[in-house]
Amino acid sequence: MRSTNLPLFDLFQRQRRYVVPLFQRPYVWEQEEQWEPLWQDIAGRAEAVLERDARGSRSDKIGSHFLGAIVLNQIKVYGRQVDTVEVIDGQQRLTTLQIMLAAFRDEVMQTEEKRLADDLERFTENDGVRDAEVERFKVWPTNADRRDFEATLASGSFQALEAKYPLQWRKYGRKPEPRPRLVEAYLFFARRIRAFCSASPMESSETGVSSTQPAFASERAHALYEALRRHIQIVVIELEDDDDPQVIFETLNARGVPLLPSDLIRNFVFLRATQQGESTEDLYSTHWAEYDERPAEADAGKGERFWKQMERQGRVRRTRLDLFMHHYVQYRSAQDLPIGHLFQAFRTWWESNPTRSVSDELRELRRHSDVFASVLVPDGDGRTDVFAKRLNALDTTTVYPVLLMLLVGGKERVGSGELDGIVTDLESYLVRRMVCDLGTKNYNRFFLSMLQKLRASSEPISRSTIQQMLLAPDGSAGEWPDDKKFAKAWLERPLYETLKPMRCVMLLEAVDRAMRTSKQEAVTINGRLTVEHVLPQQWEPPTWPEPADEAGSDDESTSERRARLLHSLGNLTLLTQELNSSVSNGPFAMKRPEIARQSGLRLNTYFQDVVDWDEAEIIKRGELLLEHAKRIWPRPQSAA
Structure with missing residues (x-):
């Protein structure tokens, strides 16, 4: 390998294509983690240029800022083809820099600084190429990004790109759908550059001030240009014949956005x-x-x-x-x-x-x-x-x-x-x-x-x-588990407490599906189903009577038995969220007719003929559901 420190503009000044291999991942950089820090680094160098010029001492040295490294591998070209290198590492950085330069070019193009805009054009496109459709771009991204990349660099202005990619709103959505990241990157840098070039020396480059004296805006634009041309550097590592691109690629994976x-x-x-x-x-x-x-x-x-x-x-x-x-x-x-x-x-x-x-x-x-x-x-x-x-x-x-x-x-x-x-x-x-x-x-x-x-x-x-x-x-x-163990757990375990609600929903939906016969219509549930406790979790007398004394045993009190059966499958059913909220902790005399009237689930037809709801009824319904469960999830006594 051989490495060289290059000012950013030297990297893009020559007629050359930086081709991102089609199998690399798409563009993933975003504002908070990458664009904003990159802009602050660049704006900081531009402010240093302005401060030097304000002192009237253009001979003062301004330190360079390094943006990191890119790794390139030469590709053989023939005839009049543009010199081409493959980007082994650093494609996100190169792509972002091209997007930023295009945004800078287009912002300047809206002013009287046509010469500056023409200079910037040289750093985003190759001139006089044979295959203009492809070779004119300095950076050629991976397949997934090419359409958006071409549209972004060819847009010509912030307004034109916004018009090409208008915000889309989903029905009932609180936020618009995000634009492609390449488009959002251009819009971000265009806003930052516009604000920087129109801010006064005493104001932050992020104030977004939109009106100043034209000569002053020109001064700031030229300071940004000089910073990019002379004081922003990048390390270029070029592989030689005996270098393994895969080893290099894996070694450098620790930088930037981690690769999956x-x-x-x-x-x-x-x-x-x-x-x-x-x-x-x-x-x-x-x-x-x-x-x-x-x-x-x-x-x-x-x-x-x-x-x-x-x-x-x-x-x-x-x-x-x-x-x-x-x-x-x-x-x-x-x-x-x-x-x-x-x-x-x-x-x-x-x-x-x-x-x-x-x-x-x-x-x-x-x-x-x-x-x-x-x-x-x-x-x-x-x-x-x-x-x-x-x-x-x-x-x-x-x-x-x-x-x-x-x-x-x-x-x-x-x-x-x-x-x-x-x-x-x-x-x-x-x-x-x-x-x-x-x-x-x-x-x-x-x-x-x-x-x-x-x-x-x-x-x-x-x-x-x-x-x-x-x-x-x-x-x-x-x-x-055999039928005996399965039955004991199905009837007695407080499954609502020990399983996630979605698993209880899955069990009950499976039973409801098994209850349907060829004589019944297929029912499609559009809303999300939720688990309802027929005997409410927050039951209170007299709406829900205390459990009978004889329901207990030597090992379990009546209240403990109720607390356990309360969360067993025999006491659980499925309702839409709206129906669940409306019946909630109400008495069974109110719940039963409302569920029968509103619910289309076979699971809930059981309640049509039930007068009271207590522990005995919970066990009885649990046993009915169990018979369906054993048919849905059978287990042979021994392998056939």
């Missing part, structure tokens, strides 16, 4: 593609563009991207792409993998096969991620979709590698008609253990062991195959 594991994986894979002589453009557009460009589901907000959405896994939140990569590497390697070491594990797995083809692997990655996306956000009504929806409430992701095996990698081994039974048993195992409070601590090892056994065999995968593993007494995750 999926960012490192993307860079690693496409550098391997380059080494194999494959077309990175084709590979990106065919396979990887999905991860940068796929829009999120309708309720996620305009402009959001599906794979950038955050999902919770245990106590941490990860992007969907990182989450998928984590489970995919576990599935392909059949090894336990802490998500904090995802990139290292991916690289180790990849390099375990020196002949691995990038195009083949990206094709497999897409095949699995398409299915994984349908598991994360299921939109069907089949048995696997229902399981996927319930998994979200169960908050159990350790089964995902097994699902990738069943739904993609080992799909041809799953017998005809077997899959529905398999996912039913997996769901039963998870739900019964949750209801019985048997814990999830060893799920990772348990499902990894299941995956290893499935991968080690070439035999067909049947429902009985999975049942044998779930029923195995030596399973590290423990037992699959």
Whole structure:
């Protein structure tokens, strides 16, 4: 490597293209963390120029400010092509500087300083190039940003860019949808530059004053120009033939906005593609563009991207792409993998096969991620979709590698008609253990062991195959509770207190679904359902009578029994938020007809014929719900 300290304008003065590899992440810098500190550094140097000139001593030395480093790798060009380098590190900084220079150019263009504007033009565009559509830009960002970047640099003014990207408001939204970050960056710097060039010497550059003497505004604009040209420097590191771009890229990852594991994986894979002589453009557009460009589901907000959405896994939140990569590497390697070491594990797995083809692997990655996306956000009504929806409430992701095996990698081994039974048993195992409070601590090892056994065999995968593993007494995750244990927990445990509300909703929704027959209409619930205690948590006599004395036992007082059954499933139902609020702590004589009249759930038709509500009725209804639960989540006495 060789490094050089260059003033900012020297970096952009020559005819050169700084190309951001298409597989690097999109633009992510933002105002508070990056734009504002960068502007303060630049404005500080410009103020130093003004102070020197005010003293009348232009020979006074002004210290330079370093903006950090960029790492470049020379690309071969031919004929009249513009000299081109690949940006290995520092693309966010380079892109931001170009946006800022364009904003400065356009602000000056609105004044009488045409010569200054022409000078600035030289630092944002290459002149007299052969392929003007592409080569005219000094910086050429990654695919995901190119459209917004071109529109921003070509806008010509703050007002024109605002008109091209007007604020959009969601229905009932309190804030407008954010514009693309490149656009917001331009608008930010344009405002700051306008304020700086129109402020008086005694005022802050952030006051936003809009009217001063033209000559004075010109003086401040020239001070900013000089600061950028002479007193802002950047370290340019250029790689040589024996330097490994991937090693450099990973070493420098500690600076700036931390790269996600999926960012490192993307860079690693496409550098391997380059080494194999494959077309990175084709590979990106065919396979990887999905991860940068796929829009999120309708309720996620305009402009959001599906794979950038955050999902919770245990106590941490990860992007969907990182989450998928984590489970995919576990599935392909059949090894336990802490998500904090995802990139290292991916690289180790990849390099375990020196002949691995990038195009083949990206094709497999897409095949699995398409299915994984349908598991994360299921939109069907089949048995696997229902399981996927319930998994979200169960908050159990350790089964995902097994699902990738069943739904993609080992799909041809799953017998005809077997899959529905398999996912039913997996769901039963998870739900019964949750209801019985048997814990999830060893799920990772348990499902990894299941995956290893499935991968080690070439035999067909049947429902009985999975049942044998779930029923195995030596399973590290423990037992699959039988009907007796399941019934005791279902009827007696205060599940509302021990489970999260969304899990109680999942259990009750499943029972309601099971209660429906072919003679009844399908009901779509548009609003969010909430858990209602039929016997209220804050019950008070005489609205709700004291429990009968005979209800107690030697081990439990009547009040303790009521407190426990109060939160059991027999006393819980589902209502819309509005209906829940209206009946709340009211007496049963008021609740019963209101629920019967307003609710369309089969779960609530039970109350139509009930006169009083007490502990005996709670147990009776709990037993009815239990019979449905045992059919939804069956458990064989032994493997078939």
